[in-house]
Amino acid sequence: MKKFKSSHKKNKEKNHKELYDSIDKAKKHEKAERITYLESLSNQLRLPSDMLAGAPIITAIGRNELYIENYKGILEYNSNSIRILTKIGRVNIEGKNLNIEYFTNDEMKIIGMIFSIDFVTGKDLQRP
Structure with missing residues (x-):
């Protein structure tokens, strides 16, 4: 009789990694959307944002x-x-x-x- 090795643990780890990778990507996207126009402008001009605002x-x-x-x-x-x-x-x-x-x-x-x-x-x- 040949034993079969379960792939359940391997699939569980892969799905876990994919889930958390997608959460991290969503957080990065959300953070990018939060940057205001003045923050963007101040970053480009290399000026403090409080000076522009x-x-x-x-x-x-x-x-x-x-x-x-x-x-x-x-x-x-x-x-x-x-x-x-x-x-x-x-x-x-x-x-x-x-x-x-x-x-x-x-x-x-x-x-x-x-x-x-x-x-x-x-x-x-x-x-x-």
Whole structure:
């Protein structure tokens, strides 16, 4: 009597590999579709995407200094809260003894004890 070797294990491994290869290809395709026009343009021009989009650049130095670039305006300003309007939404800064040390048309420096920095975009902009 001749024994037959089952090919089940071999087929199972092959199908498993094909399945995961197709999932990986789908993920790569999905990721490629997510690249926006500005990201594509910035990659071609070798410029940072935030420069083209006008996105705010926020630099925090410890908990006591905050620099904001590319803002549109100041919505609210008191010693506990500062709300800044940007092209992509609103930036809320909460803290204690907050003060705008200086501001120009596109940059400002905030000092004081900073507790939180929140970004508000989309439909959340309707709320204060």
